[in-house]
């Protein structure tokens with residue numbers, strides 16, 4: 078029996094990078110047939126239809142069916158994984174409130190359509206920005222679906238942080254573990270190196286051997302570089318992160334479904350862990366067990382770390398207040 082995966086914004090850049098990897102088995106496993114549903118707005122339908130034609134031309138043995146639609150009720154019908162990638166980008170002169178209102182107009186109806194048409198066990202991953210608050214909006218609109226089925230992507234930020242630390246220490250990225258992202262997928266995010274290990278040793282001990290002032294390096298170099306990596310990619314590549322965003326999306330969904338042995342990062346609905354207000358979609362260190370994200374509890378946080386987390390959480394609270402005042406969430 079094939080698994081149905083719905084991708085919104087499928088005619089866009091990340092959609093294009095995701096589709097072929099999912100069809101090749103990189104999401105569900107290389108023995109699991111998949112049925113793809115591609116949701117676009119009318120302006121994006123041709124691009125999605127073109128991608129569907131190319132998918133057919135790849136003759137992927139696992140790909141059972143591809144359907145393209147601009148109707149959320151059709152696109153989410155029976156879906157087990159919904160990847161919400163399509164979102165309204167900030168246009169020139171657009172105020173933050175306009176951006177949140179435009180995305181509320183996308184994610185609230187999609188949340189309702191998912192609740193009405195998706196499979197009962199559906200898991201929803203929000204990639205489109207502002208990802209945390211778009212997930213909050215969709216979850217609030219999805220009557221009858223547990224909010225824990227919604228999470229937003231901060232895995233790209235974690236992968237960036239691991240890659241940048243590995244590069245700084247001249248070690249393979251596979252040797253870097255436990256480097257979670259806290260807070261919002263935005264410039265306020267806090268990549269937390271304090272529990273990280275590199276080749277089994279504490280990253281902080283290794284950093285102290287390299288840098289006279291590790292706190293300064295974290296403050297002035299590492300953390301801003303992780304948080305601004307998207308802008309750095311744009312300035313070098315001339316276009317935003319695409320393949321890395323798609324790859325992180327696959328990592329996120331695969332881990333959520335199959336479980337993790339170690340920590341990772343995901344923006345999940347807070348139950349008040351670490352004092353984060355309940356209901357906010359906030360990134361935490363998590364592990365996945367039996368198809369659920371579990372926040373890693375009981376970690377010690379320095380006052381420096383706490384201040385950074387609080388600043389990012391304050392931004393999420395402000396976003397929630399803004400979308401509430403617009404009638405969403």
Ligand code: NAX
Nearest residue numbers: 086088089090091117118121163164204205206230233322
């Ligand atoms: P593109 O502009 O290439 O593609 C977006 C697609 O979404 C377009 O084809 C558009 O027609 C479609 N779309 C818009 N509204 C829609 C709706 N209501 N229903 C269905 N489709 C709709 O952007 P792309 O580079 O693919 O990025 C997609 C989103 O990912 C953006 O919001 C971007 O900011 C966000 N990102 C999130 C990241 C994360 O880590 N959470 C990192 C990468 C990326 O920046």
